[in-house]
Amino acid sequence: MTIQERLLEAVEQKLLRPIDAQFALTVAGNDDPAVTLAAALLSHDAGEGHVCLPLSRLTLTEEAHPLLVAWISETATPIDWKKRLLASAAVSCGDSPAPLILCGDRLYLNRMWCNERTVARFFNEVNQAIAVDEDQLSRILDALFPPTDEVNWQKVAAAVALTRRISVISGGPGTGKTTTVAKLLAALIQMADGERCRIRLAAPTGKAAARLTESLGAALRQLPLTDAQKKRIPEDASTLHRLLGAQPGSQRLRHHAGNPLHLDVLVVDEASMIDLPMMSRLIDALPPHGRVIFLGDRDQLASVEAGAVLGDICAYVNAGFTAERARQLSRLTGSAIPAGAGTQAASLRDSLCLLQKSYRFGSDSGIGKLAAAINCGDRSAIQAVFQQGFSDIEKRTLQSSDDYAGMLDEALAGYGRYLRLLHEKAAPEAILQAFNEYQLLCALREGPFGVRGLNDRIEQAMVQQRKIQRHPHSRWYEGASGNDCAQR
The missing domain is CATH 3.40.50.300 (P-loop containing nucleotide triphosphate hydrolases)
Structure with a gap:
């Protein structure tokens, strides 16, 4: 059976989408069958939300795709995937144009590879520290955040965002992400002291944008701002598509690298919903001086389309701040901020903050313990929570x-x-x-x-x-x- 026949059979069996087979036959139909197969599986995985195809997925494992298993079973000799892919005109290492890019041991669609490079460069290289008057910022933060006996991670998050061009604030339900951003915007306006500071608010969907508008407006009304200062903070949030100027029936956006957004500060809520292509487009549309504050929950489900950008970025939060950054944040907040080890991914680590305290429910409550067990993927811990007799959660088994x-x-x-x-x-x-x-x-x-x-x-x-x-x-x-x- 030829590779073309095998692909069509896989489509009939619903192991592949028609577009997966068509894509593979278009870019590598007359090529080495191994390359055609890899292209089909790459397209299939992209449809499942994956950014790339690790070459380890092209080996016989329990999770191997049935199409791969069937094809390898007919092949008598071991397959050197990297050698056969690089021998194809449809594949390059990124040094020449090609529909498929092999980067190390990962195979990409060209556009996904370009998007990933844009996002990686933005968070690792473009992210810069912003010089501030630390005494002034410390006084402003003290006025906005009441003193506590423990580390106030909302205050730390505000300090992180006010001293970096790019920042990411992650927190679960009830940790006060909106309260934090309201206070840091208030601090930003006070530090601007009359200078231009154009702020925009955005979220991936209309529902999320409406929720941000409502919750941020309520939080701002509780802050000690003058009427003039309040007018400098926008009342409405928009969707990312509207912000970028999406055109109906077209892939073109009004705002891009050649026509950047007119803003100084952008706040993006529900960042876990942003897929890799949208994040790349947003980055391209930012002005060189633009500051971005991403809000989201790293434990929420990733975007429907390819890429789990927020989750991948927040994987570095467990590494902690660098020693120098921890000392700066300690000075700004008046709390002893612990430092992590080493300097790996320093720029990224120093731009992240995890809100660790829920003001909606305690960590020792039933829902708190259940959420922690679910996020850890610990089935035995989940079952144990239901056996502890918490009054705020109940498990029911429907048997009829x-x-x-x-x-x-x-x-x-x-x-x-x-x-x-x-x-x-x-x-x-x-x-x-x-x-x-x-x-x-x-x-x-x-x-x-x-x-x-x-x-x-x-x-x-x-x-x-x-x-x-x-x-x-x-x-x-x-x-x-x-x-x-x-x-x-």
């Missing part, structure tokens, strides 16, 4: 259709106050507040326990109980009236 129906009834009761206020034509603010008081979170999208399955069944139950009414010629009912993406 009656159990499932009971869960749906509980969901209907949870939405009861929201639906009642909706029918009473209450104030929109009260309706939205009630809606946010009860939410179901699903780990799956499909199936009876997935987002779509549960939504369909809950809607059906609500219709049967006449809690909602669909219009005769529409699937919509009173409540949400549009997609958040259309609003931004």
